[in-house]
Amino acid sequence: MGEARFSGAWAPPYIRPVFYLTGRMLLALAAAMLLPVAIDALTGDPNWRAFLIGSVITFACGFALIRMTRCQLSGGLTLRQAFLLTPVAWTTIALFGAIPLYISDYAQLRDSFTNALFESVSGLTTTGATVIIGLDEAPRGILLWRALLQWLGGIGIIGVAIAILPALGVGGMQLFRTESSDRSEKVMPRVREIATGIVLIYVALTVVCGLAYWLVAMPPFEALAHALTTVSTAGFSTSDVSMGRWDNATLHWIATLFMLSGAVPFVLYLRLLQGQQDALRDSQIWFLVSLLAVVIIAVAAWLIAYGGHGAADALRLAAFNVVSVVTTTGYATTDYTVWGNIMIGLFFGLMFVGGCTGSTSGGMKIFRFQVMIRMLQSQFLRLLYPRGVFPRVYAGRALPDEVIGSVVVFFSLYFICYSALTVALMAVDLDFLTSASAAVASLSNVGPGLGPIIGPAGNFATLPDAAKWLLCFGMLLGRLELFTVLILFFPQFWRG
Amino acid sequence: MGEARFSGAWAPPYIRPVFYLTGRMLLALAAAMLLPVAIDALTGDPNWRAFLIGSVITFACGFALIRMTRCQLSGGLTLRQAFLLTPVAWTTIALFGAIPLYISDYAQLRDSFTNALFESVSGLTTTGATVIIGLDEAPRGILLWRALLQWLGGIGIIGVAIAILPALGVGGMQLFRTESSDRSEKVMPRVREIATGIVLIYVALTVVCGLAYWLVAMPPFEALAHALTTVSTAGFSTSDVSMGRWDNATLHWIATLFMLSGAVPFVLYLRLLQGQQDALRDSQIWFLVSLLAVVIIAVAAWLIAYGGHGAADALRLAAFNVVSVVTTTGYATTDYTVWGNIMIGLFFGLMFVGGCTGSTSGGMKIFRFQVMIRMLQSQFLRLLYPRGVFPRVYAGRALPDEVIGSVVVFFSLYFICYSALTVALMAVDLDFLTSASAAVASLSNVGPGLGPIIGPAGNFATLPDAAKWLLCFGMLLGRLELFTVLILFFPQFWRG
Numbered sequence A, B: 001m002g003e004a005r006f007s008g009a010w011a012p013p014y015i016r017p018v019f020y021l022t023g024r025m026l027l028a029l030a031a032a033m034l035l036p037v038a039i040d041a042l043t044g045d046p047n048w049r050a051f052l053i054g055s056v057i058t059f060a061c062g063f064a065l066i067r068m069t070r071c072q073l074s075g076g077l078t079l080r081q082a083f084l085l086t087p088v089a090w091t092t093i094a095l096f097g098a099i100p101l102y103i104s105d106y107a108q109l110r111d112s113f114t115n116a117l118f119e120s121v122s123g124l125t126t127t128g129a130t131v132i133i134g135l136d137e138a139p140r141g142i143l144l145w146r147a148l149l150q151w152l153g154g155i156g157i158i159g160v161a162i163a164i165l166p167a168l169g170v171g172g173m174q175l176f177r178t179e180s181s182d183r184s185e186k187v188m189p190r191v192r193e194i195a196t197g198i199v200l201i202y203v204a205l206t207v208v209c210g211l212a213y214w215l216v217a218m219p220p221f222e223a224l225a226h227a228l229t230t231v232s233t234a235g236f237s238t239s240d241v242s243m244g245r246w247d248n249a250t251l252h253w254i255a256t257l258f259m260l261s262g263a264v265p266f267v268l269y270l271r272l273l274q275g276q277q278d279a280l281r282d283s284q285i286w287f288l289v290s291l292l293a294v295v296i297i298a299v300a301a302w303l304i305a306y307g308g309h310g311a312a313d314a315l316r317l318a319a320f321n322v323v324s325v326v327t328t329t330g331y332a333t334t335d336y337t338v339w340g341n342i343m344i345g346l347f348f349g350l351m352f353v354g355g356c357t358g359s360t361s362g363g364m365k366i367f368r369f370q371v372m373i374r375m376l377q378s379q380f381l382r383l384l385y386p387r388g389v390f391p392r393v394y395a396g397r398a399l400p401d402e403v404i405g406s407v408v409v410f411f412s413l414y415f416i417c418y419s420a421l422t423v424a425l426m427a428v429d430l431d432f433l434t435s436a437s438a439a440v441a442s443l444s445n446v447g448p449g450l451g452p453i454i455g456p457a458g459n460f461a462t463l464p465d466a467a468k469w470l471l472c473f474g475m476l477l478g479r480l481e482l483f484t485v486l487i488l489f490f491p492q493f494w495r496g
């Protein structure tokens, strides 16, 4: 997770460093595969072999890749190399992550490479859409591997957001980087220290979350598996009915809290630990919290008035499901689509929102909505006062033009990709509600969609293979903030 | 249709000139109501009374309004007055246009003010969504009035786009205005002459269209009614099955041609008549024509391969329905939603597109897509070459920053309004497909939506009243290019 530095000159796109770094990540993935080997061996499940073979293959390929592409990285990456690294690394890891699923003895994944890859991509991108029916009886190794992929994907995307995207000028994080670099030059001296700090915080949050789950309701394995997918706002469960399996109000509130903990910028925790109280003044946090409060209260009120729920019950259901969708976790306690068309519409809209920049959650992100609101305000003011000058201020400083440009273009591009994905899904003959909700559920990395097929009570297993491949692309596209993937389709990228 | 000039100073928002001009428009509306009086009297339909009473009421109110607010307009309008004029005038005219429908003896409109208003708003905004079931047996006066409202709305929106929006800095027409003003200062000296020229062209197109309809297949009245709603890309028909009533290929091709004629900038005709051959080089036209050609060929190929149609038949069906949706006319020859999910998805996407700026068609408009594509290109180039400068060129000249800003903000605002309207419609308990398609059908002024209720073979009659009011708002919002309506909700507008 070192920062991508660029060699001064615009070097030709040698791809060796890209594959070298990808190879190193494969070694880490091979090591992670030993955990499912261990749990399967402990529980006497013969499926440990699949993970061991997968680990060996991954290690061998990673090792070969490193040997073939060994190079000096002290000069850093060029801009093109950095752009290439993100999609290449994520695609490669997702492919290798699918190997143990595909060679497993678990029929639903073994019989279809598409299914194995879908599950792996859905894991690594922290989406959490599943093709497995009968999770409650699935082998533990498989369940753990799905959870681990999500946990690795969660910390991976924080790394990308902090170390890669700002340098690329994608994702608006360049603003936060400027902010932190001249405010706390001495407090947070180097990227490596920030990285270590954030990883430790991520581990700590996961451990605390898992312990809480275990103490309140869950058996140890389920507590671990859910902790891994809660803090990463990823949403794979060990049960077909997700968190609804445990009818325990305390558990649901704990899950709500830890889903939220994964949707705030992780740099914030670091600052708080360093005693920077003003970190809490981050306007993203307050926007997110205010939005959640308003929506949760409205949904709870509606559930009390029309759903026949008691106040405590309604508040818990509303908080859990709203936080689950806005943080793009995708857990369910209940099928909220039975709450009526108004709730389907509301949750559909919430799927676009997402959490904060620099967190594990997906979606369009709170920061972009804030910039968009500033932009709309200044546009209307300009209509009223054509000769006026309206600086767009965010967090006490003027927003640079290039940040505004990139946010506004992202906004439009998101809707364009969303529409294109919806139409493409309809072209493989999915119905409108399934297509439209699957498109946003994958692009925003929420997971479950809407409707009888892929809703909170449904499953992606029955979709045609073409739809699964389209959704894999959508999940990667959304997870990597559109630009880093789409730039590869731009002819200029490959020229010169 | 005189150009809105602004008094130099930023005068307080006296609303007298706004109501004075609205009053004058009401007099014109009262005059137009005499045509249904005539046709009902000729055909011996006692409903002529409703239109006569409506005309008298409208005339009286218009006259009173003018007397109460008589003022000197030589100083022009202030910016705020101009912003107020557009929504106030359109809402007022729609309200008075609904009077003869509401006091008519026609049960479907007489019994519900909401229905009468919906039909009037749908007419004036050239949307063409109808609440009338049994159009084939509806009184002729009613049918003529619906068509007339659309025809007046069509020429009205061209007037707004040419005379009002550029001065307000809305709609991107400021670019075209600059272009025409310094290129042809002498050829088109004054707005009044342009206005007269465009009205004459509009009348001529309507007459030719009506004659063609009459010669080929339609009885005189139907030819008139459809000519009025073809050139205005508005889409009200005199039959429940729309153009599908006449199974005549030539008629469908004529309709296709004249729908297209309403979707190009009307200034273009004027330039061509003045011998400016280079007017045809307008890049909007070529973008629209290329888009249509590609889509029509694709749809026709699909209909031949999977729909069991012959080549000529497939091409006609494809051309008619694609042109109908892209020009936002909304005629149907057939229920294209039975062509399968892929076609539903495609037509859904096309509903957003719309025709050219300065035409009668709605939607987001070709020009904005072109600017958006330039913007995306330059954004990707900037990612690749952070120190590069990428002028965004349109029609051979650099796009001014404020045009880019207004287009990009419009894009996002359109999707925000669309999402909000969809959720609001779901909140009054419409299903997802009906809500999502009704939202774009009203915002883009297309007319029919998708799905069994409001699809090309359906009707808006059965929707709850709340949905009809929401859609009325959506139709006006989209027709008036969002900004001119939404600015009224902006507190600063009413201050100072």
Ligand SMILES: [K+]
Pocket (backbone or CB within 6 Å): A126, A127, A128, A233, A234, A235, A328, A329, A330, A445, A446, A447
């Ligand atoms: K998720």
Ligand SMILES: [K+]
Pocket (backbone or CB within 6 Å): B126, B127, B128, B233, B234, B235, B328, B329, B330, B445, B446, B447
């Ligand atoms: K229309």
